[in-house]
Amino acid sequence: MELIEKIKSKKSHIGIIGLGYVGLPLVIEFCKAGFQVTGFDIDQEKVTLLSQGKSYIKHIDSSRITDAGSRFTPTTDFSMLSAMDCIIICVPTPLNKYREPDMSYVFNTTKTIARNLRKGQLIVLESTTYPGTTDEDMRPMLEESGLKAGEDFYLAFSPEREDPNNKGFSTRTIPKVVGGYTNNCLTVAQALYDSVVVKTVPVSSTRVAEATKLLENIYRSVNIAMVNELKMLFDRMGIDVWEVIEAAKTKPFGFQAFYPGPGLGGHCIPIDPFYLTWKAREYEFSTRFIELAGEINTNMPYYVVQKTVEALNEKGKSIKGAKILILGLSYKKDIDDTRESPSLKIMELLGEKDAHVDYNDPYIPVLPKMRKYSFNNSSVPLHAETLAKYDAVVIATEHADYDPDFILKNSKLIVDTRNLIKNHTNHSDKVKRA
Template sequence: MQELFEKIANRTARVGVIGQGYVGLPLALLFAEAGFRVTGFDLDPAKVQAIARGESYIKHIGPERVSGAVASGRYEATTDFSRLRACDAVLICVPTPLGTHREPDNSYIHSTAREIAKRLRYGQLVVLESTTYPGTTDTEVKGILEESGLQCSKEFLLAFSPEREDPGRKDFSTKSIPKVVGGVDPTSTEAAVALYGAAMDRVVPVSSTRVAESAKLLENVFRSVNIALVNELKVIFDRMGIDIWEVIEAARTKPFGFMPFYPGPGLGGHCIPLDPFYLSWKAAEHGLWARFIEMAGEINTRMPAYVVAKVTQGLNERGQALKGARVLVLGLSYKANIDDDRESPSYEILELLQEAGAQIAYCDPFFPRTPRTRKHDLELESVPVTPEAFARHDALVISTAHDQFKDAALYRDVPLVVDTRNTLAALFHGGAKGPRVVKA
């Protein structure tokens, strides 16, 4: 394997990144910017063509980064997986969704591993970045790759390094977020540490792939459980007439022993709504019940219904039924100021409102039309971000706190706002006249 280490050290190694989405694209760009030759692989020809033109299809990744990397000659994308054989290191960044019964779906990992196995050659390093349950890398992926006839550790290397992307974040980037790495053997760990260390500020080696896989799950279980806690307290405190947001602000003044988490309309994104259930499923395989994970999931998944109940309550207090009411949902993205709608609770809120008989509409400057997803196909066009457009509705639901929605003038003629993000508190403080607001 000495040749691989030398190529990494002098940056002549070719890095292949499978999947050019929210994880794979910034990773590919980072290695290209670090001086490596990078080939991005994706099944979507539209993404490959956009990269060839030097365009970015992800808003928080500037087109100048893509065009610069392409112009340098160090980055290209392709749908031709036969070119994997030319890569010295292959990084797997593919989706790991849940099935209809919240069971892990590793089919993308398996199919990708089979594509690699067809072209696997002596001396290659393969790293899985997709979030999964402990044991996936050293059993499932290793087994598929060894169908090539090559033996892991002796003829190729294998590691796991969890992605830690947080789209739109300003204070940390792919380069500055510490990179956890665990190999199936010490040499695999050493090679993966060398590779990531050549492009990233800090690499954190761990003893095995299973520790690395578990670390990512712990990170997201931690967030899921704490968000569920504040969501449950939100419901309880609301019944008591207490504002959960004010409670959190008071509690966070303690300089130790407390970390603020905030309630919302439900979980969204590619990690927190999905990843914890990979661990609870694996725990059940070992005869154990991950009660915190399951309970948190139950609380968080019922938040969209809670929001709709608040819309109904707010309309009732005005003498109006939800059926036939014109309801506008603000935001499709799962969090503010990004164009990422994966697992967004806004879709379920819209569908629940529609099932109850409301006339639904949405507004999101990042999505002119509702995209077709694996679960949803609403076929709606975005309402303009104007006071006139907002005023044509009987109720607004703030589901995502985009900066574009933080203008008091937008709400001057709106009769009712159901605010899931505490957005209007800052706009109408100090007694400023505003719409009737119901917090959800």
């Protein structure tokens, strides 16, 4: 096939739509492999920074952008899609206020591609979604151009597997699942990813590829829900769930450690299960187990706030008017990603109880504009005198920058959701687990 030859010779022009936590690392890998890459995004500010060789994502060093040099062209001009040989879609797939899939980003992007579609192009969706999105929803939109998938253009799904700031795995070293609408579609898509990742995993259809990503994240969601529920139960029983997990980990088979926390964050785990539960209704199937896990994880910020209220009450302090400091806004340690972070929900709930809430996060100096929240906060400095002025400090993210001994020494009251303060039993009057 002509396109495969262009891919193998690095002469195919790659277009990546969405220059976020998924799209930008993919841009870097294709550029490193020697391809010409055009990155598309609707955010002019991002495009301007990237055009200047600057990264706006903290764990992606700007040197990786400058290394791409002239091979990378960021733009907001989507009419340039017609010049691309391979187009990869990496746009958000959030939930709406009813916790149903918001497919507007994917579908609007698909319609834009359809207006610029030409023969011989490869279109790949990477955004996590429900089975059937690629061949049942996107394909008819693309075929409104008059071109047929599998005949005039190639269509595939390959789920992203990004784990921001993971030191052990990168975009290149994580195996890539690929499913095509037809066998030819799969062959072309596999050739594309074979050029930048160490291993591709071909599957029989786009629907299998879509379901694979959901299984990966639902697996984590239900296991995290289990330990979150055990955390709440063991707390009533006077048992330290963290000690239990450490003991259970010594079993060399049949057990994998998952850890409790203040709720789920990131784009995948809090959201993806609901994509499948929504799609399951079409088949008159109730995904009770998955929905229960989602309910438990969604309620964890409420549990943290309740534990904070109780801890303050023990000190004779009302939550109303209390000064609370949240440590860590990102959804996981040592990154600047606030997507679906439970810290934001905790801040909102505490504010609704008329507490005065501030935050510290070394990776997030100023809270960015978000779809669901409209805070006007900046990170406060983490000095001894700063900690001392708060009635309670809630540890929501265990950044490596946070010194547990320093926090313990200078805080009046600590609500620890991440087991940062290991020797808390010696300070049970000051440190409360949540």
